[in-house]
Amino acid sequence: MEKTRLVFAGHDLKFASLIINHLEKTNKFEIRLDHWSGHNTHDEQKSIECLNWADVIICEWGLGNAVWYSQRKLPHQKLIVRMHRQELDTVYPTQFINENINVFIAISPFIYEEFYRIFKLPRDKTRMIYNVLDASKLDKPKINAKYNLGIIGIAPKMKRLDLALDLLEKLWMTDHNYKLFVKGKKPEEYPWLWRKDTEREYYEELYLRIERAPWKSAVIFDGFGEIDEWLQKIGFVLSTSDFESFHLAPSEGMASGAIPLILKWDGSETIYKEEYLYDDIDAFANRIIEINKMESSSALRKEVKEYARHQFDIKQIGKQWEELIDELLESK
Template sequence: MRKIAFIGHDLKFINHIIDHFEAHSEYEVKKDEWQGHEAHNEARSLEILEWADILFCEWGLGNVIWYQERKKEHQKLIVRLHRFEMDTKYVKMFDYTKIDMCIAISPYIYEEFYRVAKVPREKMKVIFNAIDTERFNKPKKAKSNFHIGIIGYVPKLKRLDRAIDIFEKLYAKDSRYKLFIKGKHPKDFGWIWDNAEQREYYESIFERIEQADYKKNVVFEGWGDVAEWLQNVGYVLSVSDYESFHMAPIEGMASGAVPVVLRREGVNTIFPHQFIFETHDEAVESILEQQLVDAGMLKGFVSSNYGLDIICKEIEAVLTRQNPNKTAGEKYESTS
């Protein structure tokens, strides 16, 4: 039985993968949950170090630096990279004689970590984020085809203003449209609310909504069961300045909701081309015209490309490979 430890300060994007390995008869699983990029219970980490065969670091931050300095000869060290890490000091501190493989969650991230952070290609492999499709396979509620959703609107780069722009144009055509905004309020993030530029941005948007005649058609909701929330949503917006992958609209597709994606770098490797738009007006026209999109097609796309079982098998192949470096230069294919 292989002993695998999942290590990191934020495991929300990998918890369902951890559950998969916990249910796997050939793996024994433990977690080392850190309190921050460097803050952790060192006694717990030392215990994990003595126990594990595989050290799987979720996010390439201080967790990688601590474990690479102490990794034993027989242990594998795997690092899963998103995008956030690129703007930190940690990637420059990676010791590739100790790291067996870095998993990039999209082709865009693969290329960016090679170009900007100089992560060697022979130490990287693309394995997409995984979606637990069964969790989102729930019936849609009445009028969901008039409900636009955005999940997570902090920080500013998530571009809530663009979501409002698109919604305003839809509402002007048909007052049945509603915008559902799910996620924590910017006040819940001290580093956001204490930043003058970020705070002014959100205050201007909140004032814009407050003064609008569509005010009652904009609904803010905190965190909760996203799968349940998506039952009431027919379209999920992806309007950020940049994203490493963007789970929200993919989860929306798994629920049968149509993704509405503004073009940004790398987006064509994640979403089908017919749901990627150059302008707000193009996105609006698509929503107005595509009231009936085959939910089965949307769900099938997610299952085929990002299904939990498929992605976990790809991860397992990395974990069990005798010499991960033999995968140098492995190609990825666009899903568009």
């Protein structure tokens, strides 16, 4: 049987990598990647080659890539645009040729509604499919994780590292065993961010706070890289952001058996259970102390693993993508 020719196009394909791998393994698709160098910059000759070759085009992010492909899509082709949150702060969705886009994917119910509210993207073309993780890869035995907090990604400042430090300080004052492990690039490793005075000054103040704190040695910056082994030492995964579109980090932690603590942001309740959402850092601290007083937290950890596997695992989400593409190919 002839394989469907599928192009993924975008400047950042990391959130789509599991979907790409899943579709490749079905042996139903031949896949090419059109890597863009920025939101609106690319090798146009490469994009033209991909356009002329493809049966189905998937634009990861609705930015300049989606504008370009929606302006050029051929009549026999199907075009899918997957939207996150970043696009809400751009003009790109106003430049789409909507009649040439077959499906818009929103990664959460709240984002679905926001794209309709702001850009009036057609509801009859919009689907909601959650972000995705590999639950089996993340499910590894915990190692001395009881007192270890983890936060994945601390840039830009809306990720609110300051609140994670507040939490550590509260807990450390009750028990010096508590530690905060920070996963991901440091803010100074993002040149675009470090050039912004408000961002740089925010982190410089936090670094000074850590340096002067009695709990200085309890903050560990672990750098960028794979997180499956890193999560083995994490007992509690934090989401302290002011806002998010989905925030994959707590769900990845959950898949490992880490207890999620998520500060409520608009739409968080459409992705995560109410019992994982909190109003403030004091509530975080009280819950962590409560759990660590339990004789065993294994039942709680099993519960969050099952939730992550059921809601976000590639086996479930990948099947939804397969069904969507099959449906499009069967339609006229």
